[in-house]
Amino acid sequence: MAAVNGIVLENVTKRYGGRMVLDGISMTISPGETVALVGPSGGGKSTLLRCINGLCPFDSGAIRVGQHRLTPANGNPAATAAVRRLYGMIFQDFQLFPHMTALQNVMEAPRQVLRMPVDACRRSAAELLERVGLAERLHDYPRQLSGGQRQRVAIARALAMSPSGLLCDEITSALDPELKSEVLSALGELKRAGLTLILVTHEIHFARRAADRVFFLADGQIVEQGPASEVLQAPQTPRAQQFLRQVLE
Numbered sequence: 001m002a003a004v005n006g007i008v009l010e011n012v013t014k015r016y017g018g019r020m021v022l023d024g025i026s027m028t029i030s031p032g033e034t035v036a037l038v039g040p041s042g043g044g045k046s047t048l049l050r051c052i053n054g055l056c057p058f059d060s061g062a063i064r065v066g067q068h069r070l071t072p073a074n075g076n077p078a079a080t081a082a083v084r085r086l087y088g089m090i091f092q093d094f095q096l097f098p099h100m101t102a103l104q105n106v107m108e109a110p111r112q113v114l115r116m117p118v119d120a121c122r123r124s125a126a127e128l129l130e131r132v133g134l135a136e137r138l139h140d141y142p143r144q145l146s147g148g149q150r151q152r153v154a155i156a157r158a159l160a161m162s163p164s165g166l167l168c169d170e171i172t173s174a175l176d177p178e179l180k181s182e183v184l185s186a187l188g189e190l191k192r193a194g195l196t197l198i199l200v201t202h203e204i205h206f207a208r209r210a211a212d213r214v215f216f217l218a219d220g221q222i223v224e225q226g227p228a229s230e231v232l233q234a235p236q237t238p239r240a241q242q243f244l245r246q247v248l249e
């Protein structure tokens, strides 16, 4: 699963009503890089991920994902669809199909979107579920699984489309500590496998360990950025210092 598709944002802005939610965001994320987006609630992290994945239109600037370019006019549904194929998105609340087993959840997109033969889908789905430690739970429905197991099904489901990377929006926030570590170790494995990961996270210890770079976002702006060891160990701005003090308490 080679990651060859980087992400470039050029001066992206977005307003909701009169409110500036993304205020000129520029960033370049290299293929294979793991980036953590951290910062206070309401700072624009989810909106940023959604813009990158073409789930939310923006007002100015441009976003390039691999060779595809998203622009404000967004008269380009083909680019949006292509971008979503390159990067899977995973949410805090899993969003699994409740009436399907783990295996069926993971098989669904390759069958429906890629029109892969059912046997190949099943084989690949079983391998992906094994990879995230769920070989014994293939035929369980989401309601029979713990939160950590459900989130790992969601990861396997995203991987089923062979993405270049994943956009993860606080995917461990709803989990108990021991379940968090299952999910974080699955992410660690994907990083080692070379996927590009953009993680919105409050798991500062995990981010220190796993992220190559950190962007600290507040009020729609990148307030601070740099190697995880710098931004998370010795932040320079009062805003980042205050936030880290609070989350590490």
Ligand SMILES: Nc1ncnc2c1ncn2[C@@H]1O[C@H](COP(=O)(O)OP(=O)(O)O)[C@@H](O)[C@H]1O
Residues within 6 Å of the ligand: 016, 021, 039, 040, 041, 042, 043, 044, 045, 046, 047, 048
């Ligand atoms: N669909 C929406 N309609 C109006 N305002 C929104 C919408 N989504 C987000 N916002 C606002 O945009 C700002 C950034 O939100 P969000 O991107 O969710 O921040 P974060 O993920 O960092 O907590 C917040 O002020 C939020 O209220």
Ligand SMILES: [Mg+2]
Residues within 6 Å of the ligand: 045, 046, 047, 169
């Ligand atoms: Mg959010």
